[in-house]
Amino acid sequence: MSSKRTIKVDYLARVEGEGAMHVDIKDGKVEDVKLKIFEPPRFFEAFLRGRDFREVPDITARICGICPIAYELGASYAMEDLCGVKVEGPLRALRRLIYNGEWIESHVLHLAMLHAPDFLGYEDAIAMAKDHPDVVKSALRLKKIGNDIMVLLGGREIHPINLKVGGFYKVPTKKELRTLLDDLKWGRDAAIEIGKLVSTFTFPELELDYEFIAMSHLDEYAIIEGQLISNKGLDIPIREYDNHLVESHVEHSTSLHTNVKGRGTAHVGPLARFNLNFEQLPELAKNVSQEIGLGRHCNNPFKSIMIRAVEVVAAFDESIKIIEDYEEPDRPSVDVHPRAGTGYGCTEAPRGICYHRYTIDDAGIVQDAKIVSPTAVNQPTIEKDLWHFVQSNIDLPDEKLQWHCEQAIRNYDPCISCSCHFLKLTVNRR
Numbered sequence: 001m002s003s004k005r006t007i008k009v010d011y012l013a014r015v016e017g018e019g020a021m022h023v024d025i026k027d028g029k030v031e032d033v034k035l036k037i038f039e040p041p042r043f044f045e046a047f048l049r050g051r052d053f054r055e056v057p058d059i060t061a062r063i064c065g066i067c068p069i070a071y072e073l074g075a076s077y078a079m080e081d082l083c084g085v086k087v088e089g090p091l092r093a094l095r096r097l098i099y100n101g102e103w104i105e106s107h108v109l110h111l112a113m114l115h116a117p118d119f120l121g122y123e124d125a126i127a128m129a130k131d132h133p134d135v136v137k138s139a140l141r142l143k144k145i146g147n148d149i150m151v152l153l154g155g156r157e158i159h160p161i162n163l164k165v166g167g168f169y170k171v172p173t174k175k176e177l178r179t180l181l182d183d184l185k186w187g188r189d190a191a192i193e194i195g196k197l198v199s200t201f202t203f204p205e206l207e208l209d210y211e212f213i214a215m216s217h218l219d220e221y222a223i224i225e226g227q228l229i230s231n232k233g234l235d236i237p238i239r240e241y242d243n244h245l246v247e248s249h250v251e252h253s254t255s256l257h258t259n260v261k262g263r264g265t266a267h268v269g270p271l272a273r274f275n276l277n278f279e280q281l282p283e284l285a286k287n288v289s290q291e292i293g294l295g296r297h298c299n300n301p302f303k304s305i306m307i308r309a310v311e312v313v314a315a316f317d318e319s320i321k322i323i324e325d326y327e328e329p330d331r332p333s334v335d336v337h338p339r340a341g342t343g344y345g346c347t348e349a350p351r352g353i354c355y356h357r358y359t360i361d362d363a364g365i366v367q368d369a370k371i372v373s374p375t376a377v378n379q380p381t382i383e384k385d386l387w388h389f390v391q392s393n394i395d396l397p398d399e400k401l402q403w404h405c406e407q408a409i410r411n412y413d414p415c416i417s418c419s420c421h422f423l424k425l426t427v428n429r430r
Contacts, residue, residue, distance in 0.1 A: 048369040069102040070349035074356040082343025090329040091167040100315040101149025106350040110413040112139030118407040119201035167333030188316035195309035199292035212272035239344040258377040268352025270307040285314035301411040338364030
């Protein structure tokens, strides 16, 4: 006689957005896994049509309160691409600096406050703080330093208002930037300690043959510019994205699924960047990676928390160098004049590649827009991870299996709102 068991988690905190996970198990085998995203579509692409091209960065920043720079700069690069403009020198360095600020605040929030409780056995960071107050205090200070970079360069930490197509409305002086140095140097050391801490966690076993996709740049750890590459042979300019990565609608999600044409799922984010671009990391970050036991390659998504820690070290280290080398530009932006055409932009959000494509007319009015968030790319990959993890751990008690399933989802730090706060998990055993 077959029996049916159901596990239901009404609210999974520590992810952003609304969704549900459904797992069907029959006779000891996984039959179906669905990550159901049921947030209403947000229609950003639709209401960008008819807007002036200069408005797009400010509008797209509202897609996410945690990683607005990813959208602002992705949109800016797309507009600059179609208008034939290149932002270089100190302005480009300031773009990397504010992006580092976003990486710091986002990665630290996730790895220390949202994901670490999974590994340490706590329901949330508040419960964790009772036993690990110094860790939480350090994480909060680290996050604040990232926010301080955002405020100084962007005007505010949430949906910054100082970025524009062509650069910035206002740039900081040397003196203003150097006020950040003491905190950044403290933060670099503290980030190394966080990396050492997370390396002591016990990681579930899961290694899959992913197609990792990330931006890549010969001279730096790619964040704002580069080619799109993969470990399966992809090596293309950003403008060829749509020829290789395709979106499709699935019945159980208001977020479109993205797959590599002819091959299947893709994995974007820290794990992909680390595996594809290890050599471009700052020397300090590479040394930390070796010290905490990551080495040069990692295929276990549960260890993405360690890679985020390494990327935080890299962000602090590069931020210090940018500020120490900074020379004030003559102007806060370069002139950008509209012309009819289609432009393409991509940046590395904390969660992975964030793709933009816009078509404008001669007057600079947007005719068409396409934005692909990293979580939309990772959504089918998360389902794949869960399928393999559940099947490999089918005999675990429901409560423990549920805990690890939630943990596997949080490996990706999914921003569900961006892709289309809480998640319902249902496991049916028959």
